[in-house]
Amino acid sequence: MSITGLFLVLFLLFHMSMNLVAVISLEGYDMVCEFLGANWYALVGTAVLAAGAVLHIVFAILLTWQNMRARGPVGYQAPNKTETEWAAKNMFVLGIIVLGFICLHLCNFWAKMQLVEIMGAEPAQGSALIVSLFSKPLYVVLYLIWLTALWFHLTHGFWSALQTIGWNNNLWIPRLKAIACVVATVIACGFAAVPIYFFFFYNA
Amino acid sequence: MEKKGLNLTLKIWRQENAKAKGQFVTYQVSNISPDCSFLEMLDILNEQLVDKIEKPICFDHDCREGICGMCSLYINGRPHGNDTGITTCQLHMRHFKDGDTIYIEPWRSKAFPIIKDLVVDRSAFDKIIQAGGYTSVNTGGAQDANAILIPKKNADLAMDAAACIGCGACVATCKNASAMLFVSAKVSQLALLPQGQVEARERVTAMVAKMDELGFGNCTNTRACEAECPKQIKISNIARLNREYLGAKFCS
Structure with missing residues (x-):
C-alpha cells in the first residue's frame, strides 16, 4: 500500500504540473498532450502507472477484507468513541470515491486521446476537451467533489505511507502530518485550478 | 459531605x-x-x-x-x-x-475468543511472545552497571516500550483488530538495547509471522491504539517495528 501509494502521489504531482500548463497556455497544453501520445515512452509510463494503480487497489481490497474478518464473528454494539482522524478510518471508502471518478475521468479524456491514438485514429485535441467539459457546471462540481475526497485520502495516506516504511519517531510524527497536509493541499488545489479557471474565467 | x-x-x-x-x-x-x-x-x-x-x-x-x-x-x-x-x-x-x-x-477480536461473559482468551499475546519476544543468548554473569554503554535516550525509549502490560486495548479499539502496537512495544524494548540485537532479525520475523497467523488485522495507522493504550505506548514503536522488519527481510 505504502510504496504504490507514494508512487501514485508522485504521479499526481506530475499530472497536476502538466494540467497547470493549460491555465497558462492552451497551445502549450496541446504540445504536452502530443508529447505524451502513443509514443513508446508514454506507453511504458502509462503501463507502469496502471500497474501501480492496480496493485494499490488489489492490496487495498485484500487488506480490508482481512481487517474486516479480524474483528471476529460478533462486532461491538456501542459505536467506537476513540478519538481518531476521520480520514484515517475511511480510507477505503475515500478510495472507492476516488476510483469512481478516475473511471469517469478516463472516459472524459484518456479514452478520447491516448486510447484513440493507440487504435490508430486521430486523437481529440486536449485543449478543446478541457474547454468543452469544464463549461458544464455538473462536471465542475463532480471534479471538485472528487478532489475533496482525494484531499482527505492524501492527508492520511501520505504520512501513513512513510510511517509504514518506518520513517517515523516521536519527533517526526507532527512534522510528517504537516507535510502530508501541505502535499494534499498542493495537489488538490493544483487540480482544482483547471476546472475553476475554465468555468469562471475563460472566454473562448 | x-x-x-x-x-x-x-x-x-x-x-x-x-x-x-x-x-x-x-x-x-x-x-x-x-x-x-x-x-x-x-x-x-x-x-x-x-x-x-x-x-x-x-x-x-x-x-x-x-x-x-x-x-x-x-x-x-x-x-x-x-x-x-x-x-x-x-x-x-x-x-x-x-x-x-x-x-x-468484551474485547472483540478473532484472535481473542470469548471464554465466558466478559472474559476473553488473550493467550494469543503469549504465543506472540513465545515466538520470539525474549533473549536466549547467554550474557554471562551480572555486569557492572556501566560496563555496557547505553544512551539515555535509548534506555528511556526501551523503558517506555516495556511499560506495555499486554491488556489488549489496542486490539480492542483498532477498527482492524490489529496487534501492531503490542508487537511493536515487545520488539522495541529489546531492539533498543544491545542484549536484544543479537537475535533481532529472527525475533521480528517470527513475531510478525505469528501475529499474522493468529488472525490479527493489519495496521492502517489510525492511531486508535495509541489513544487508548493505558500505558500510552506511541506508534513510533510501530515505525521501529516496520524498520526492523524491513531490515530483517532485506538483509537476511
Whole structure:
C-alpha cells in the first residue's frame, strides 16, 4: 500500500504540473498532450502507472477484507468513541470515491486521446476537451467533489505511507502530518485550478 | 459531605461459554458512590446477583492498581472506558452521570475468543511472545552497571516500550483488530538495547509471522491504539517495528 501509494502521489504531482500548463497556455497544453501520445515512452509510463494503480487497489481490497474478518464473528454494539482522524478510518471508502471518478475521468479524456491514438485514429485535441467539459457546471462540481475526497485520502495516506516504511519517531510524527497536509493541499488545489479557471474565467 | 449515589442501567454481554450464543442483559444498580471504581461497581452488582441466587458476571481482574493488564471491558465504545491512560480498574464512577446507560462488552477480536461473559482468551499475546519476544543468548554473569554503554535516550525509549502490560486495548479499539502496537512495544524494548540485537532479525520475523497467523488485522495507522493504550505506548514503536522488519527481510 505504502510504496504504490507514494508512487501514485508522485504521479499526481506530475499530472497536476502538466494540467497547470493549460491555465497558462492552451497551445502549450496541446504540445504536452502530443508529447505524451502513443509514443513508446508514454506507453511504458502509462503501463507502469496502471500497474501501480492496480496493485494499490488489489492490496487495498485484500487488506480490508482481512481487517474486516479480524474483528471476529460478533462486532461491538456501542459505536467506537476513540478519538481518531476521520480520514484515517475511511480510507477505503475515500478510495472507492476516488476510483469512481478516475473511471469517469478516463472516459472524459484518456479514452478520447491516448486510447484513440493507440487504435490508430486521430486523437481529440486536449485543449478543446478541457474547454468543452469544464463549461458544464455538473462536471465542475463532480471534479471538485472528487478532489475533496482525494484531499482527505492524501492527508492520511501520505504520512501513513512513510510511517509504514518506518520513517517515523516521536519527533517526526507532527512534522510528517504537516507535510502530508501541505502535499494534499498542493495537489488538490493544483487540480482544482483547471476546472475553476475554465468555468469562471475563460472566454473562448 | 455525602455525595449523591448514581443510579445506572447496565447492558452487559452475557455468554455461557465459548460456543454458546451470547446476548445483552440489562441490569439496574442504584446508589453507586462516584468514588467507587468501575470494577467495584461490578462487584456490587455481582453480590446482588449472588443474593438472588443468580450467576455472577465473569470479568477479568487482578491487581486493581493498573499494572497487571488483566482487566479489560469495552465500556460505551471505549476500551477501559471514557478516560485516557488508565485501565478499567482505575476508571471511577465519577465519569458517569446519574441515569446513564452503560454498554459493557468484551474485547472483540478473532484472535481473542470469548471464554465466558466478559472474559476473553488473550493467550494469543503469549504465543506472540513465545515466538520470539525474549533473549536466549547467554550474557554471562551480572555486569557492572556501566560496563555496557547505553544512551539515555535509548534506555528511556526501551523503558517506555516495556511499560506495555499486554491488556489488549489496542486490539480492542483498532477498527482492524490489529496487534501492531503490542508487537511493536515487545520488539522495541529489546531492539533498543544491545542484549536484544543479537537475535533481532529472527525475533521480528517470527513475531510478525505469528501475529499474522493468529488472525490479527493489519495496521492502517489510525492511531486508535495509541489513544487508548493505558500505558500510552506511541506508534513510533510501530515505525521501529516496520524498520526492523524491513531490515530483517532485506538483509537476511
